[in-house]
Amino acid sequence: MANPHSFLYKTLTVPPRSASLKRLPLCDEKLYSIEMLSKLDRYTITECLPTFGVSLGVLSFVLMMPRVARLFDLVVAKGVPLYDTLTMLLYSLPAILPLLLPLSLLLSVLMAMGRMSADSEVAAMRSCGVSLAQNIRPIFLLSLVVAILTGITSVWVQPISENNFREALQASVVNGINLSAEAGTFTNLAKGVTLYAEHVGEEKGSLEDIFIHSSNKPLAGAVITARRGVISSGDQGVSFDLEGVEISQLDTAGQLRRTTANKSRITLPIEFTERTSLRDAEKSISALISEGYGELNNEAARVELHRRLALPISCLIIGLLGASLGMHHSRSGKSRGILLALAIFFIYYALSSLGTSLGKNGKIAAGVAMWMPNFIMAALAVYAFKRKNTERPLPLEAQIISSIARVKGRLKGGAK
Numbered sequence: 001m002a003n004p005h006s007f008l009y010k011t012l013t014v015p016p017r018s019a020s021l022k023r024l025p026l027c028d029e030k031l032y033s034i035e036m037l038s039k040l041d042r043y044t045i046t047e048c049l050p051t052f053g054v055s056l057g058v059l060s061f062v063l064m065m066p067r068v069a070r071l072f073d074l075v076v077a078k079g080v081p082l083y084d085t086l087t088m089l090l091y092s093l094p095a096i097l098p099l100l101l102p103l104s105l106l107l108s109v110l111m112a113m114g115r116m117s118a119d120s121e122v123a124a125m126r127s128c129g130v131s132l133a134q135n136i137r138p139i140f141l142l143s144l145v146v147a148i149l150t151g152i153t154s155v156w157v158q159p160i161s162e163n164n165f166r167e168a169l170q171a172s173v174v175n176g177i178n179l180s181a182e183a184g185t186f187t188n189l190a191k192g193v194t195l196y197a198e199h200v201g202e203e204k205g206s207l208e209d210i211f212i213h214s215s216n217k218p219l220a221g222a223v224i225t226a227r228r229g230v231i232s233s234g235d236q237g238v239s240f241d242l243e244g245v246e247i248s249q250l251d252t253a254g255q256l257r258r259t260t261a262n263k264s265r266i267t268l269p270i271e272f273t274e275r276t277s278l279r280d281a282e283k284s285i286s287a288l289i290s291e292g293y294g295e296l297n298n299e300a301a302r303v304e305l306h307r308r309l310a311l312p313i314s315c316l317i318i319g320l321l322g323a324s325l326g327m328h329h330s331r332s333g334k335s336r337g338i339l340l341a342l343a344i345f346f347i348y349y350a351l352s353s354l355g356t357s358l359g360k361n362g363k364i365a366a367g368v369a370m371w372m373p374n375f376i377m378a379a380l381a382v383y384a385f386k387r388k389n390t391e392r393p394l395p396l397e398a399q400i401i402s403s404i405a406r407v408k409g410r411l412k413g414g415a416k
Contacts, residue, residue: 040130041138047116048142053107059100060093067092084168087305091165095281098154098311099349105146105315107341109139113326122327132389136323143319149262151312155285158308162282193238193268195231206230210241214268222249225265239267280304292366303359307352310370314348317377324384348373 071085116122125135183200198209212224227244245266248260280288280300285308292302325340351373359369 012319040125040134041141044112044135044138045142047112048108048139050108051111052104052146055104055107060096061332063096063100064089064093075329086232088165088168091161091168094153094157094161098150098158098308098372099248101146101150101153102311102315102318102348103341103345105143106344107143107338109319109322110326110341111338113139113323117327132324132327132385135327136320136385139323143316146319147312151298151314154308154311159282159284161278166282210240210242212268218355219249219266219268222247224248239265241265274416291405299362299366300360303356303370306359306367306370308355310374314374314377317381318344318348321377321381321384326380327388331349344377348377351376 043251068089071088075082075085113122122135126132183197185196187195192215195207195211196211197207200207206228207230208228210224210226210229212226214220214222214224224240224242225248226240226244229240229242232239232241242264243262245259245261245264247266249257249259251257281304283291283301283304285305288301288305288308290296291298292305321344322341325344352370355364355369355372358364359366363369
């Protein structure tokens with residue numbers, strides 16, 4: 001039975017003429033008015049929004065934890081300011097939003113429709129003439145908004161934030177290089193750069209009797225000695241202004257070569273400054289089109305292009321699928337919704353990963369590879385909609401619901 005205190009019950013009933021009269025279901029033409037349907041639309045969307053917000057926040061927190069740990073390691077190890085670390089954390093968020101927005105939408109729709117079905121609210125609306133298409137209309141509107149947000153994020157925001165993250169990370173690490181060295185001790189200035197100085201001058205970075213070992217190109221494996229010098233950091237890495245320099249390095253033939261100079265400026269790049277090309281995730285749509293369909297004929301660029309375009313459309317399909325699958329006649333609303341959402345998302349992600357692999361390897365066209373998950377999910381959504389519209393259960397639906405109920409019963413029994 002529907003809750004007599006719920007908004008939906010009040011919407012589907014007329015006010016009593018007196019205190020002695022009960023509320024009676026309203027099944028006349030007023031129910032089909034735009035005003036009445038707009039109330040039902042707002043009610044359904046209101047049911048979805050809290051779960052959508054909580055799901056998005058929790059999933060973002062979980063997926064961001066590994067990157068949070070790595071970024072805060074910079075605060076401890078490199079002395080990067082906390083503000084810069086939080087800025088980089090903000091830049092990294094759009095990279096996961098195109099995946100989390102559809103998943104959060106699916107969770108919210110399944111749980112909202114499951115709750116409404118379990119409380120017989122969907123049955124009440126159907127009995128009063130509200131069709132399944134009218135039930136799903138607010139879900140479509142919500143899915144459309146999420147699709148627009150996903151499109152903006154994946155097409156424009158993500159590449160900009162990826163570039164900003166890379167630049168901020170590079171600047172923070174370079175600025176955080178430890179330029180202070182203690183006399184008579186080995187100091188790791190950066191990854192692959194080790195410094196030893198017999199004497200340290202009063203001026204910052206001023207050293208005497210210097211020994212430097214580098215494992216970074218172009219001086220990989222080189223040993224550098226100098227009478228005196230000054231070290232500094234810049235955009236390219238660690239720089240040394242040295243006097244009385246000798247560089248010892250093995251050539252390609254395995255012979256030791258020594259180079260001497262009275263004065264020399266040597267710059268040793270740190271690890272990430274060697275990468276000059278952008279990753280596909282950092283490229284704009286125009287750059288992906290140019291590389292994918294231009295002279296380069298880059299398969300990976302075409303795959304990334306179609307992936308970004310397919311993700312927003314998946315929100316519309318997932319919304320329709322979630323609304324159709326969420327309607328049932330059992331009272332296992334929340335647990336069923338969570339399990340269904342995880343199963344659907346796992347299938348979609350597996351199909352997307354398979355398409356990415358096949359597309360990058362040239363097995364199938366990039367467009368077909370990245371749109372294949374949407375085609376499969378759309379077919380499943382249409383099939384589920386038709387079954388629910390004729391009030392026929394999906395195959396194995398009863399068995400799945402009973403299995404969930406048995407598992408819940410065993411868990412409750414074990415807890416006692």
